[in-house]
Amino acid sequence: MRSFSPFPALLLTCSVAFAGAVQSRANVTLHYPDATEVSSASGVALHAYNVVNYNLYMDWYAALSGENHGFNGRMKVSFVPSLSDPLDSIRLDSNPAYLHIDSVFSGGARLATSLSGEKLTVYLSAPLSGTDTGTVEVYYHETDPGIAPAQDSLQRGFYLYYAGEQTVGMNSMNVPATIAYTMSEPSDARDWMPCYDEPSDKALCEISVRVPDGFTAASNGLRVSKINNNDGSTTFSWKENYPVSTYLMCATAGQYALIQKNADVDGKSIPVQYYVYPQDSLQAVEGSGCNIDTVISMMKFYSSIYGPYPFEKYGMTGVEPFQYGGMEHQTITTLNRADEFNRRDVAHELAHQWWGDMVTLGTWKDIWLNEGFATYSEAMQLQHDSQTAFQSEMDFYASQFFIEDSTQLRYAIYAPPAGYIFGLAEYYKAAWVLNMLRNLVGDSTYFSIMRRYRADYEYGNAVTSDFIDVVDTVTNSNMSWFFNEWIYEGGYPVYTKSFTQAGDSLALTINQDQTNAPIFRMPMEVDVWSGGKMTLETVLDSLQSQTFKIYIPAKVDSVTLDPNNEILARYPGQNLTAIDQTTTSPTTYALLQNYPNPFNDRTEVVYKLPKSGMVSLELFDILGQRIETLVHGYQTSGTHTVAVSGAALASGVYLCRLIAPGSRLTTKLVLEK
Numbered sequence: 001m002r003s004f005s006p007f008p009a010l011l012l013t014c015s016v017a018f019a020g021a022v023q024s025r026a027n028v029t030l031h032y033p034d035a036t037e038v039s040s041a042s043g044v045a046l047h048a049y050n051v052v053n054y055n056l057y058m059d060w061y062a063a064l065s066g067e068n069h070g071f072n073g074r075m076k077v078s079f080v081p082s083l084s085d086p087l088d089s090i091r092l093d094s095n096p097a098y099l100h101i102d103s104v105f106s107g108g109a110r111l112a113t114s115l116s117g118e119k120l121t122v123y124l125s126a127p128l129s130g131t132d133t134g135t136v137e138v139y140y141h142e143t144d145p146g147i148a149p150a151q152d153s154l155q156r157g158f159y160l161y162y163a164g165e166q167t168v169g170m171n172s173m174n175v176p177a178t179i180a181y182t183m184s185e186p187s188d189a190r191d192w193m194p195c196y197d198e199p200s201d202k203a204l205c206e207i208s209v210r211v212p213d214g215f216t217a218a219s220n221g222l223r224v225s226k227i228n229n230n231d232g233s234t235t236f237s238w239k240e241n242y243p244v245s246t247y248l249m250c251a252t253a254g255q256y257a258l259i260q261k262n263a264d265v266d267g268k269s270i271p272v273q274y275y276v277y278p279q280d281s282l283q284a285v286e287g288s289g290c291n292i293d294t295v296i297s298m299m300k301f302y303s304s305i306y307g308p309y310p311f312e313k314y315g316m317t318g319v320e321p322f323q324y325g326g327m328e329h330q331t332i333t334t335l336n337r338a339d340e341f342n343r344r345d346v347a348h349e350l351a352h353q354w355w356g357d358m359v360t361l362g363t364w365k366d367i368w369l370n371e372g373f374a375t376y377s378e379a380m381q382l383q384h385d386s387q388t389a390f391q392s393e394m395d396f397y398a399s400q401f402f403i404e405d406s407t408q409l410r411y412a413i414y415a416p417p418a419g420y421i422f423g424l425a426e427y428y429k430a431a432w433v434l435n436m437l438r439n440l441v442g443d444s445t446y447f448s449i450m451r452r453y454r455a456d457y458e459y460g461n462a463v464t465s466d467f468i469d470v471v472d473t474v475t476n477s478n479m480s481w482f483f484n485e486w487i488y489e490g491g492y493p494v495y496t497k498s499f500t501q502a503g504d505s506l507a508l509t510i511n512q513d514q515t516n517a518p519i520f521r522m523p524m525e526v527d528v529w530s531g532g533k534m535t536l537e538t539v540l541d542s543l544q545s546q547t548f549k550i551y552i553p554a555k556v557d558s559v560t561l562d563p564n565n566e567i568l569a570r571y572p573g574q575n576l577t578a579i580d581q582t583t584t585s586p587t588t589y590a591l592l593q594n595y596p597n598p599f600n601d602r603t604e605v606v607y608k609l610p611k612s613g614m615v616s617l618e619l620f621d622i623l624g625q626r627i628e629t630l631v632h633g634y635q636t637s638g639t640h641t642v643a644v645s646g647a648a649l650a651s652g653v654y655l656c657r658l659i660a661p662g663s664r665l666t667t668k669l670v671l672e673k
């Protein structure tokens with residue numbers, strides 16, 4: 001799910017806006033299962049039956065035509081016993097604040113029920129055991145709250161808005177068109193359908209919705225029928241052929257135009273669909289930000305790194321209003337109409353089809369397995385086009401996480417506290433954890449890990465320890481040290497340094513100054529600049545204060561920790577290349593990633609000077625030999641661009657070094673011929 005806007009522009013007012021966004025999620029019901037239903041090892045819900053199939057019918061005709069604000073529904077649940085004891089009753093989740101249970105039948109016989117809190121117990125007429133399959137049909141209605149339905153705060157699970165001027169939440173807005181949709185994550189499916197509402201119990205599903213003529217109802221899987229009822233209504237029926245968690249089931253109905261193309265991915269033809277307001281059709285076809293062809297190319301990219309697209313179709317429905325950016329309902333993402341053609345949002349929700357929908361978190365404590373993976377995939381989608389865009393995206397993630405960490409609560413990624421299930425650590429810090437893992441093990445191993453994780457858990461659920469086990473298996477090592485510090489504990493390292501030199505030996509002391517956080521063990525690159533040469537060393541830093549001896553024959557001028565920004569950390573007093581990328585009038589020295597990178601015949605390096613003075617910009621090979629002096633002399637403050645020609649150079653990695661009064665910055669250029 002995307003519960004906030006990722007745009008840097010909007011975040012210039014950011015800490016306040018962000019704090020508000022996160023705070024507003026504090027009312028999310030973080031539903032951990034009953035203690036009696038939890039297996040001790042992983043926290044995954046263990047219950048007396050497994051759902052095999054949900055067959056749901058909802059009649060939205062009256063709601064969409066304005067006659068009534070609720071709807072009638074019938075949920076047919078098929079299930080098998082999962083424990084050795086005979087099964088004489090099942091407990092379904094059903095929130096009585098929204099759902100009124102009218103009757104429950106099985107095989108034509110009415111069954112006794114009882115309701116306690118949000119648990120509906122259905123007493124079976126005869127106990128089931130072994131491989132017996134039971135089926136119950138629950139007839140219910142979504143209660144009409146008896147008030148204008150467009151008051152957001154009162155709607156949950158099922159949302160209904162009528163066209164026209166009205167109050168939505170705290171604001172007055174003009175709703176452009178009548179719309180109805182469901183939204184469940186994490187635990188609101190029980191507000192619109194009786195179900196076993198735990199993400200670990202996946203089942204197949206069939207959803208049918210009756211709507212007024214002129215409306216289209218979209219849902220999970222493939223459409224199996226569209227029946228004109230000859231009474232001013234049409235019934236759309238959808239069937240999902242892959243297991244789905246209840247929070248990923250959905251239905252959406254609006255007066256849509258459908259833009260569809262088939263994507264040829266991995267030898268399969270996958271329908272890709274945009275359900276848009278008719279006035280948005282052209283944008284879906286040929287819009288410049290993101291259109292249906294962009295979605296197809298994203299699908300191909302993810303398939304190339306994560307394996308084939310896992311489902312039978314991929315659709316997106318635009319809705320307005322929507323409290324969120326987007327929600328990755330299985331095969332049919334719901335997108336805020338304002339974000340419908342935004343590359344980041346579209347990439348994020350598409351990536352969830354692999355990470356979240358195909359491999360689903362085992363419990364809500366493992367939310368980073370959904371959100372961190374989707375967020376990092378979103379950044380990788382940018383990297384596919386531009387390394388510069390990727391780096392600035394990762395810098396943005398870091399800066400936003402630091403703001404949350406310093407102004408709100410510090411918490412571990414695993415098992416976030418109430419109000420932080422959609423906190424920025426789950427998105428941005430978790431994306432960084434994956435980026436650091438990738439840097440540690442290398443691309444080839446990293447993608448082997450992702451493929452193995454998929455192979456082991458596809459169409460099922462995984463918890464955090466499952467992912468770590470995959471990492472250990474693929475790397476043939478024990479990486480628990482890495483996950484312990486980054487996933488099971490909060491915070492991040494804050495590094496400072498000092499150094500002395502005796503003869504040809506540099507004594508570099510690295511301190512970890514963070515409080516209320518673990519001492520981190522991380523391999524760290526260190527740049528040492530001496531006598532016009534740059535030496536890149538890697539040290540394994542693991543103590544609060546640790547001194548490394550490095551052989552440097554000439555006088556050391558400067559040392560830069562983590563020059564390529566590979567660790568999610570702060571370095572007080574050290575300028576980093578990524579600082580200040582968006583500031584037009586620079587306040588600090590900055591050397592930006594060259595673009596394009598990798599490059600072939602020509603690339604450009606941009607650097608920023610907060611004040612005028614002597615500057616030199618030089619190009620080195622990876623061994624520290626100076627290749628070219630690009631700039632040497634007095635320059636005025638501001639932003640400068642220098643072209644680098646690759647014509648006379650061999651393929652490989654080069655380092656570009658900016659030296660200005662009190663500042664030495666490095667960036668890495670990759671030349672590919």
Ligand SMILES: [Zn+2]
Nearest residue numbers: 001002371374
């Ligand atoms: Zn998400």
